[in-house]
Amino acid sequence: MAKHCTRAVPPYPQDSVHIYEALRKSEERYRELVEHANSIILRWDKNGIITFFNEYAQRFFGYGEEEIIGQHVVGTIVPASESTGRDLRPLMDHICNNPEEHHYNINENITRSGARVWVAWTNKLLTNDDGETIGVLSIGSDITKQRLLEEELRQAQKMQAIGELAGGIAHDFNNMIHGITGYAEVIQQITCDARVAEYINHILTTAQHAAELTRQLLTFARKGNYQLTECNTHEIIRDVCAMLERTIDRRIHVARQLDAGRPHVMGDPTQLKSALLNLGINAKDAMPSGGALQFQTSNITISTPIKISDFEIERGEYLLINISDSGTGMPAEIRRRIFEPFFTTKESGRGAGLGLAAVYGTTHLHKGAIRCRSREGEGSSFDLYLPIIRDCTKLTRQRQRTPAPQQQIRIMVVDDEAIVRQYSKTLFEMHGHEVETFSCAEEAINFYRENYENIDLVLLDMIMPRMDGQQLFAFLKRINPDIRAMLSTGYSVDSKVQEILADGILDCIPKPFTYEQLQEKIEALIQDGQLKPD
Structure with a gap:
């Protein structure tokens, strides 16, 4: 019997052209989809070296393809550590070596300009034909705004909790100080000893200082005593500037630019003056070698309700007071905490950390808002929003009372x-x-x-x-x-x-x-x- 030999029949040339053309078009569609996707897409090998960076990633991070390919993720798009202090280098190494454990993770990233951003990553393990790990495909979404909103919410909740605690503590302290002051007055009334009288004066002075601290705590907690009246903020600012010019370093130039046509607000003049003075003193401390401190005012219209941190601004006419300095500025982690009571970067004994906390409370009591903008080496700027009075009358002076003989009741x-x-x-x-x-x-x-x-x-x-x-x-x-x-x-x-x-x-x-x-x-x-x- 004759043996028949079978041979593979090569495909027709026309079929090969169709297959290759289909593959080419498929690859082009895939590349176009990846390049133009509204997501960050990158590929990096198991050593952390970037091998692919899509167009969206290039625009987002600010790197051209020729600049980023071949670079390590850490030091380019990943900082060595987050602003929270977490070291990201071990995390990147762990993702490279154990990507199956990091299908999803969130971490802080950094753009070419130095801006910190938060990205949610989905990671997929890449293997070769033998099943060996060769890298990771990462797809990221920018969640910076969401993260900032969450941080603001957490901060607002923390400040509210601290405020409740501060209010309760201050109330109890005030009762104790009240008793100390009272019995000191009793002793003062019955003693004829000059040395005892001197000691009593020391007790009363110390009690007054303690009472001032509790007043600042209560202002922060929005439970302080205050009386609202029509007041001209321009007069208050002039008084504050005059006081600062007399007391702070002469190398600091204090300037004011009062452009607001309607500077009257319904407020407590004493508390507003104290708040502006605290901001001025805080600025002074940031300029140990001198500098410029400026107070500016203007009128603005808020057309739609806005939220600044945990301050809610309704629609209406507002007075904007800006207090800016040319001082040392603050990093973000300090700026986020400046309104917390007892938080201070000053040396021990130079401040109780209640000045800006009291400013925060005063702002809330006046149904306004305050925002701080600051960077290290670029100074600080505070924007204080206060609702204005449309039609204000002249401020009335309290009529002078003539002392009357003390009557027993x-x-x-x-x-x-x-x-x-x-x-x-x-x-x-x-x-x-x-x-x-x-x-x-x-x-x-x-x-x-x-x-x-x-x-x-x-x-x-x-x-x-x-x-x-x-x-x-x-x-x-x-x-x-x-x-x-x-x-x-x-x-x-x-x-x-x-x-x-x-x-x-x-x-x-x-x-x-x-x-x-x-x-x-x-x-x-x-x-x-x-x-x-x-």
């Missing part, structure tokens, strides 16, 4: 702090007043129901357990609609105080206060006819 003190009750009774009675003290609302109500006709003034603590000062005032007012009462508080939320004042309470006095301050309030009420002792 019958006072009822309600406070849950024992030291406040004890010192109040001791000190007030030393000045001829009759005083009854109570630790809780129930005792006060029972006594007032039987004796309200013999009580000239009720001094109420704002924050008490079970029934606060506002609730107790409402209850006592039902007993006696003509009640004369004053609020005493370690801190106060302005809206609460305004509510109580609207309900008929005579005045509010912040703790810690001295007897002299209380007596001034009492005399003013008597002169106005609001308090009529028998």
Whole structure:
């Protein structure tokens, strides 16, 4: 039998042309898809060397293809460490050697210009025909804006939590300082020893400094006492500049450019002046060898509501105050924390870290916003937004009061702090007043129901357990609609105080206060006819 030999029949030449043409077009479509995709696409070998960089990646990172191919990822598009401090070199090595463990990861990257960006990466292992790892295909999406928003949210939540903590601490501290101040005044009244009197003055001065710290904490926590009135910010800025010119290094040139046609805002002049002064002092500390400090104002219109950090700006007319300096500037990690209480870069003993925290609180209380822009070596700039008054009247001056002879009255003190009750009774009675003290609302109500006709003034603590000062005032007012009462508080939320004042309470006095301050309030009420002792 004849053997038949089979031979492979080569494809027709025409078929080969079609196959190669199809492959070529397929490869072109693939390359075009990869090159023009709206994603960062790159390929790098197991040693970290970039072997492919698509057009989008080139535009995003700012590198041309000839510049980036053959370069290591670390030092080009990946910084050695993130701004958070995380070392990225071990991470890149681990992805190269164990890419199967890093199908998805997020890390900070860096562009050719030095800008820090955040990218979410999807990584796919590349192998050869023998299954050996030869590199990684990475596809990235820019999530910088999302990351910044998340960071702002976390920062806002942290600041809110710190504010609540600060407010609670300051309230308790104010009660303690109030007791220290009170008993120091008692000793001052009964001593004839010059050395003891001198020591008492030291105690009172130290207590005043402690009270100032708690006031700054309360301002940060947005629970400070403040009184809103129409005020001209240009006058405030002139005062602040004059004060700075007299007190800071003469090598620092203080300038002002007040271009705002409508500089009036509804605010507390004292707190606004303190905020601007704090910003000026902060700028001074950033210019140890001298420089320029400038205050500028302008009017702007906000057409749509905007959010700056955790400040929300509604539509309307605003005054923009810009405070800029030519100082050392700040890196991003410090700039993010400057408004936190007790955070400071100054040497020990040169600051408590509450100045900018108080500025932050003042801004919130005035329904404004503040933003800081700064880079190392390029100075700092603060933008302060405050809602303006469309039609303002001239600022009215408080009429001068003539001192009146001190009159003795019958006072009822309600406070849950024992030291406040004890010192109040001791000190007030030393000045001829009759005083009854109570630790809780129930005792006060029972006594007032039987004796309200013999009580000239009720001094109420704002924050008490079970029934606060506002609730107790409402209850006592039902007993006696003509009640004369004053609020005493370690801190106060302005809206609460305004509510109580609207309900008929005579005045509010912040703790810690001295007897002299209380007596001034009492005399003013008597002169106005609001308090009529028998």
